[in-house]
Amino acid sequence: MNILTDSIRKDKEYGELLSAVVKGKTAPRALPILISGLCEGASDAVYASLVEDIKKTDKRAILFICSEEKECVRVKSLLKQFGFKCAFYVGRDLTFYNITASHEYEHERLKVLSGLLDGSLDAVVTTPDAALSYTIPPEKLISSNMKIEYDKTVIDPAELAKKLIDAGYVCVEMVEAPGQFARRGGIIDIYPTFATFKDIDGQESRGAYPFRIELFGDEIDRMEIFDSATQRMTVTLDAVEFYPARELLIDSEKRAELKKAIESWRAKSKDSRAIEEMTSEIAVLDTDGDINFADKYITLVYPERMSLLDYFGEKTTVIIKGTTAVYDRIKAAQWHQSQTVEELLSAGTIAPKYTDYSKPEAMLDVFLDKSVTLHFDSLGQGMSGKKLGAMFTFRTKHMVSYCENLELLCDDLGGYVRGGYKVILVAENEAAAKNLSALLSEKGFSAIIESDKEDYAKGEIPKSAVLIWWKNYIKGYELTTPKIAILSTSPESREGGLSGAAQIKRKKKKRSGTEAILSYNDLEVGDFVVHEIHGIGQYMGIENLTVDGVSRDYITIRYAGSDRLFLPVDKLDMVSKYIGAHSDDGLVKLSRFGGNEWGRAKAKAKAAAKDIAKDLIKLYAERSRRPGFAFPADDDLQADFEAAFEYDETEGQLAAAEDIKEDMMKPVPMDRILCGDVGFGKTEVAMRAAYKAILGGKQVAILVPTTLLALQHYQTITSRMRAFSVNVDMISRFRTPKQQAQSLRRLKRGDTDVIVGTHRLISKDIEFKDLGLLIIDEEQRFGVAQKEKLKQIAENVDVLTLTATPIPRTLNMAMGGIRDISVLDEAPVDRLPVQTYVLEYDELILIEAIRRELRRGGQVFYLYNFVETINDCAAKLSKAIPEARITVAHGKMDKEQLEDIWGEMLAGEIDILVCTTIIETGVDIPNANTLIVENSQRLGLSQLHQIRGRVGRSARRAYAYFTYPRNKAVNEIATKRLEAIRDYAEFGAGFKIAIRDMEIRGAGNLLGSEQHGHLDAVGYELYIKLLNEAILEEKGEKVKEKPECTVTLRCDAFIPDKYVPYSAQRMGLYKRIAMIETNEDKDDIVDELIDRFGDVPKQTMSLLGVALVRAAAKKCGITSIIEEQSEIKVLLSVFDFEVWSELSDIYRGRIRVIMSENPTVIIKKQKGEDVLKMLHELFCKYYEILQNYI
Template structure:
């Protein structure tokens, strides 16, 4: 909730009004000497008084984000953040587009000087040091397109590319544009949303903003401003030009400020030191490049501190903290603020303090701003109900105690004594935040800057020509792309040539299958149990139906086993765990991060399981760093509160150490004994731990498989947490299986479980998925190219300069020490350690532990040179650069996993995938690396690169026994079969109605031109995605929404597109009728459906016309009139037949027929030009 009411309190203070008047008259003091906590409040209040553009410069990237977050809550208009490029000054990689877009928004706002509210801009030294496009060039390259005005589109698009825009099929980010005939989408940094321009000839007939997530238009606009993207030089956007900046004066953000602007510096001394430090690092980078023989320009590519101080002379400046020269005496306003007490997560002293203050003085205003506000208000009401608390905030009245759920960096006590005495009153204002209550605050910054929802068709964007796919009725084939075939859209006597688009699949022996567009929902991408290319099915052979039947049987058997296990768990009993205690609430309140929605759902599910009388057996799935450990930690604390012991079982000693560190740090304030059993403990320490487990003095023990040995005896074990169970041996798994019937079990895994399987197992396996990355994660910058000594040297030194660590992966043990020598020569200052699978287990564990701990001095490992043994479960936030040597020799999933070792904190991470310069890459390797580059963003974990990992997750959950069936029919179809069997068996067990069978394929072959013409949507990949979406539509409402979206995005629907949606409507009715086909023969329609044979023929004839001929399983009737007339008649007939079917009794069960009967006629010999358009060829 915005906290503008707090700003209101300070804005009315006489000392603040005096300060605003001093600034307005140019007589403001050099610096104010304000305490840090008061600065965002004073700045927000000044903005309200001054109504001038303000640029607020903090001393670091982190402090600029914290300030932006605080001001978002306090100021009348949200501040703009002038972001720092996530690259170094001499980097060979360009900044990510999101950063360029953020900076462009600020420049556009200042350059255009629109009539809206003057902006408040927050920035940091790194952001200011990077040069920008000169203001004159920015203005010269800005264009305005007005509604009803002429526009030369070709010239406009050419200019957009010149000023940094990129053409894309779908516009989802700032700086992108897309052209589709007479419709152009573009997202300018001058607008909060992308804009759709619809042309009538050369006139901009319509200009509309649209939602990038739904791609649907919203408000109409009178004009759009096309502003340049923030780049140092127009037309020069290549990364290699970044080493060769223009020789003249560089422009900075300050050049965009007019004489009305106010430059506000947080702390001048800290700013100068930070700026000088950045300059020194840049100079070291420059020297490194020069040493490696790379040419660098004489002019440094950044704004120096001296240039900044010169430029700011013409802008009025105010320092909130201390100026560089220091301050003899603080401003009167600053003397009114003092620091509040701190409570170190002790809630009782906090509540007592609040009671004491309000009991002593009923004029005090107290506001508690906390992420745990609701819990604190509840505790206050329980203990001190006499003093009412409120949870809403305008300007708090005297004597009020208010709890607000939000985040602020720090609190204060404000005593405006002087002005209170002058006005005959004194009021003390107390602000407490999570900083004072718990010791730290996690700002909301990243929650507001998350990527928007992807365009709707992105869910269908995983097909590429050459991929193996599965057709539910015909088996495994190769997707060859879209093809257009000529068809007769007239009659037999008056043929008319038309076109239809089909999906072309290739099968064994070169046979081809042309899949009609309305049947694309029956085709899915093949995912098997390994990387091997699957054997193709032969059309008409029956092998596909046999494989499917075997898989169906195996799925039914597995479903029965799962239901049996579920039933046994339901019968077991143990006393339920207690509801959350005050300590539980206090401990959870001290979590220094903002929980994601997925994480909160998992926590609630685990607690609900523990509070039931049946033992818990829950699986929590989520990538490393997504918050699984916190789920386990809260469950462990809950168990200990009830006097139970907790065992945390992990596969490696390094992970045991990591978990032990986490648990001891989080639970330090509580009387809980946490121990570890691993090879790192001495014999005496182990004996003490074992004794503590026996007598109950050890509450939580964390260890490897040694925890399962006979010598480990628990006094009262209540919860077992298992991390990555699949990495334990057979004997360990058998013991775990026995334990599951005795204690609560919480299993954690980083291997993703696919959504289809997750949904299919709901109700028989307790699974929680944490899919949302932590809010503060940044996308990893990936570099792919040939080995270059200078790049490797620069990458390592950049990481060491920011006190980070580096993974260097070289997967050949025979040559790993040669690479070590080379790295020592390139970076002699780095402490390098080697790790590979041929080392002794103890030696390897010690190296990994030293790297994970970070450390300092001689013990610190800067660069870990290793094979691909990097622990998939390791979470090392300080390691944010990974270099992979010979990356072309790794599989896609391996590369994705390796990249995932970095980028686990708020720090920008880098991944370098290098290949040998001399030897050429194979086409497959080139494609793998290209795919890796495409899946660089957050959330890419469930895209193409993660399919192999999902398969592993399926194998872990379902067992290796099922992998053969998965390989035979593909993962997607197998999981749907399993889900169907689970639903059916559950319904039979519970006496509920059986789920309806999945609709069978329906053949619709009508004399119509069907599809999305290339003139309407030129991009073939986008057409495939839209076709797949269309085939998956399941209601009239969805079809109408799809039509409206097409018209909005691409223009008026052409006849072929209208025929496509007409076919989709026929398909809905055909499914309701259980029809097999809707075709024509000459001038007659033929509808085939089993239900027709059970209908009264005379009744059918009366309803649809005397020309109807009713057979045993079909009805035929004449096709006459215009296409629009006969299309309407066909629709009406289908509706009437569906209504009749609804009145019939259920059909008797018949022996199931093979879906492959008559398939031989559908195979097209290799080289044949056209298929016979019969049955499933459409």
């Protein structure tokens, strides 16, 4: 039972409407039903009631058709609130050219189609053009479905791999995203786009999770879901059923057919561009590459010409919202499609018989004639001239939200109660419901929270009391006939709470921000590396060598000249990936093996690190010694503020907020970075910190790089904090000198709680009464001088830095543990990702992209980063699209002119803004949802990501086109940038991009340009190690240098190729094994190896043992361990007589010492003993005894 839907059921019209629907289900032909008179809140309640009531007798999904994607998202969110399994079927963006594109939307469509086939959906929401577009036929999807059962399925790995490839899955070394699979001998990892999982307890869940199959012969030995980040298994499975990863499935036969057709069309073409394009397509088909242009040939691939509608049977319940607008959208979409077809035909790149890509409008009418169709139209339009089965008119009235006027709420409540109305007051959440109940009780009303009494849980509304409901959000409305009033206290702008579908619960280990950073790193053949002793070389791969009958893996590092170093893999802790300066061709100067040059460079870097450590200690360590302000623990007011947030927080937001508040409660100044992708909720986390500071009696300053951002933040914060009596002010160029003077006085008196501003905030005339928290948005946008002033202001106050893509300098400090970092890496629910394309510049493609955006009433950012010729670019666009309103914006314009342009963009008075990177930070333009970047290879990776964040800020789908010059070579570094921006198209990519950016362009400098050369000379990781050691020394802590230790034991110690076939994966494992310190570290890796690759081979267990022995030996000052036939020689850097005397007593008769310039200990072996275990225990005992003498 639900109070809101039950209120609708009390309306007589609804009862008759439901009867008409039920009757239509059994009638030979159901005529359309028209529903009018419903305001938005009431129509939402009717939707939810209909889904609930119809599903009682008809288990099939209900189809909602809306005229706008934004409305689809809203309806989907609404129905999910009420507990229904609802999905949004996003329309196809047909790709007619050979350009790479992200596949998120394709996966979403397949998820919907599979949900319809397996009956797991209650409702599907879509637009009419999406419903009519061709897609994979149901029969093909069913035949491509794969089901794997633990005790029934027999698997041939090669056959399964072929089937996965035919189903559109891509074979990779390690699965990280949906649509991938990996094969390692008898272990197969699959990351389905959507699947039904059944665990060993028989519980079923649906979602997109990677799972691993371990085979014993051709039978399944184990099958489990695993975490793609850690590669560790989490849930044991009994069965998995999943569908293909692509809509267009093109096997070898279809590929040959397609190639033959294109060759035929190419032979007939006389257009040089068309011939070039088709030649390129044939080349792709010959190389078995991804067929990015396949949409153009969809009817050749699927001659059945089927769409979403073919997944619904007869007598489907169809709800059409806004009939006229729905049919207008069909006409517009199909007209624009016809224009594209004409261009393809005139270019000669396609044959006339393959030029339809969706069903005609008439086919929608045919489908609706066989369905029970409900037309919702508030004014009853759109059905004139059509014969109706029934028509229902509700009497409802929209009620505005009372969120900011509770006094008016009390006045209106009195009128409703006296008028005999039953009143339901909808609150945001349980905390808000309790607050409302207390407020109304003070005003003399009898207010009851629905969950307080069983009687009210049954849906009965008390006659003389106000019922407060908080379990679903809905806009307010009044039902006149049954006299029911639904009143809302939530903001009108809210589009409904979001709740995800049922998911498998997996345990997550909380990772620190630094661990999150390091988890994105890798090493591949050809990368430059740094060996702590031998210097900068190039990693050339892994080789297995047998020396004295013992097999081990060695990594090969190339140095200057023809020198090679073969390094045992157990010494990989001495090697790190080189992150520093590269030449224009991507090369790095290699060290000369055995020369003095590396030693000199390392010594200089160490001296420089000592200098910088002094500054770091002064800036950061001194902050920890200087008393700050310890804010009090959270109270009810803080809880109320957080409960008032209108959306569901992500786990990342909650964790970050707690980390920040914990820092604020410490008696030392906070210095924390909050890194989160665009739209991930950094502002809300920052506002919780700000409100905590205000409750502690302190002022808050929010510093932003531009005047427009200051205005945007001011409006956001004012709206969020208005109900909590917080005084927010702004100081920027938007304010007159008189207004600024007044603001300064209020700030000095302490009348202002929060001040938002640009660098004007760090001027000399700014005085705070008691500043407690400084929030800096996009720190990298401020200059060096401004940052120096910031350091002075922030000396005694808490500092929170917000960034979407942290600059390498900031990132360095976080990775080195110098600053704390919190990471928001969870995508918001139901947010549409930006469809990203990377392509050669093609005017036809770009003009069509612009026209498509303008056709849907949107705006376009066209980034052209050459001020001298930017007007020529605008003129070219104006000639191609004369109807568009085009304006130019660049950094050489004065601020007032730019402010005016942004204002015109916000007002929708500009269609295309041709601009430079000035848009990298700017106000949100929700209506601008297409971005085109010319010469994107010239921009930095973080810049590209930040610029992409300018679009996709509304419920409408957004597009980003990153172009590079046609027929012109792009250097290696620029190519890596474009590959990264394409690969990291998903939400949360900002953080990964920052890491990739640091690798591509070097780590930058930590405190000044004078340090840059030292960092480049030795590489980032070694420099940080030297810096950390210098910091410890500056703190007065003794840094004990561990001697290098060589371990030569008579056992094969390596990871066999057959066990881990990919060298990049073996390299990553070797690196981690070389860094183990304890038995717990070893056990963790063993568990992971078993999870990922199966039972651990003897050679790999030996390798782990060797690593453990080496770690223990280094702590004891041992430089070499050599195993011979009957004894083991141990060389020492320092000889401790007392320690070895005690050990001799413990190991009677087995230990003897040879005193010389290099003291040597001889350990006698015993027959049949585990040498690795014995050595580890001996060295651990040595270290334990040693501590007694320190």
